[in-house]
Amino acid sequence: MYQYIDQTYEEVDFSSSDRREGELQHCTFTRCRFRGTSFEEINTIGCRFIDCDFRGALLNASIHTESAFMNCIFTSANLFVAKFVGCKMTGSDFSGAQMDGITLVKGDWSYTNLRNQHLAKQDLRGIRFHETDLSGTSLEKADMREADLTRAQLSRAKLSGADFRGAILDGVDLKSLDLKGAKMDAVHAVQLLRSFGAKVDER
The missing domain is CATH 2.160.20.80 (E3 ubiquitin-protein ligase SopA)
Known part of the structure; x- marks a missing residue:
């Protein structure tokens, strides 16, 4: 298991990488690409993802607490039994995403698709x-x-x-x-x- 704390990334391509079972705390990702990235069972706490591309990413059983995913693309991503607690998801697109069993607790899902x-x-x-x-x-x-x-x-x-x-x-x-x-x-x-x-x- 890996852990990133207070890291900042801009326009970094993490596509098709294995990022399973890790923890991200208070990290910021701006215009980063996570296409097809394996994020199963990842845990994010207070992170910010701005204009990021999660197309086809695997986020099964991931848990996100008070994180923000603003204007992100989740087209065809797998969010099976993922959990979002108090997250800000404004402007994000979930076209064709797998969301069965997802848990949403409070939060702001305004302007999402x-x-x-x-x-x-x-x-x-x-x-x-x-x-x-x-x-x-x-x-x-x-x-x-x-x-x-x-x-x-x-x-x-x-x-x-x-x-x-x-x-x-x-x-x-x-x-x-x-x-x-x-x-x-x-x-x-x-x-x-x-x-x-x-x-x-x-x-």
Whole structure:
């Protein structure tokens, strides 16, 4: 097992290298390439990855605590049973990534591309999904309580059994969604009625 602490890397190509079972603490990677890199069971703590390329990387069973992955590309990466705790993922692209069994605890996933992902039955409470693309994503029976979904894209998302109580849904096109079986609160009911042009008396 290796350990990097307080290291800084810029435009370094780590592609196809074996970085399994290591620990990174408070390191910064800017515009680095990790294409096809083996990161299984890696542990990152307070690290920053900025504009990095993780295409095809293997991050199975990796754990990330209060790290930031900003504007990173995870296309076709394997994140099976990976765990992200309090991480900032803004602007990152997860197109075609394997995310089955992933664990997300709090954190900021705003402006990310999570289109067509499988997040059914996930505990997503309190996560910030501001303007996140969740189009076609499976959120069946997901716990979305207190999540911030302001202007998130949810077209064609599977929402049966999802719990949105306390979630912020401002700017979401509610009338275009299939909300059958989803749990909503009174605030959402008013928003939904107004989206259809109803005048609601909230007295």
